[in-house]
Amino acid sequence: MITVRYFAAAAEAAGRDAEQVPAGTGEALRAALVTRHPALEPILGRCALLADGRRVEPSDQVAPGATLDVLPPFAGG
Secondary structure, three states: OEEEEEOHHHHHHHOOOEEEEOOEEHHHHHHHHHHHOHHHHHHHOOOEEEEOOEEOOOOOEEOOOOEEEEEOOOOOO
16 A cells, blocks of 8 residues: 545545545556546646655656655645
8 A cells, every 4th residue: 555645626526635545657656646536637747756756757656655746736925
């Protein structure tokens, strides 16, 4: 299992700040998160996924025990 932490609009769409999900590839994790929380679908494509601080590409494996951060784009000024 991994811990998924949601931030900003992703947390709002998921209806929670964090949850546990099975480990997998970046692509599989994105699909699993949308299955669990359909409201994430329009947001997740714009989000960065970071596993223990490193960007996750679709083919990257996220190891059990990792923390995956779902980060929507940030606006700043």
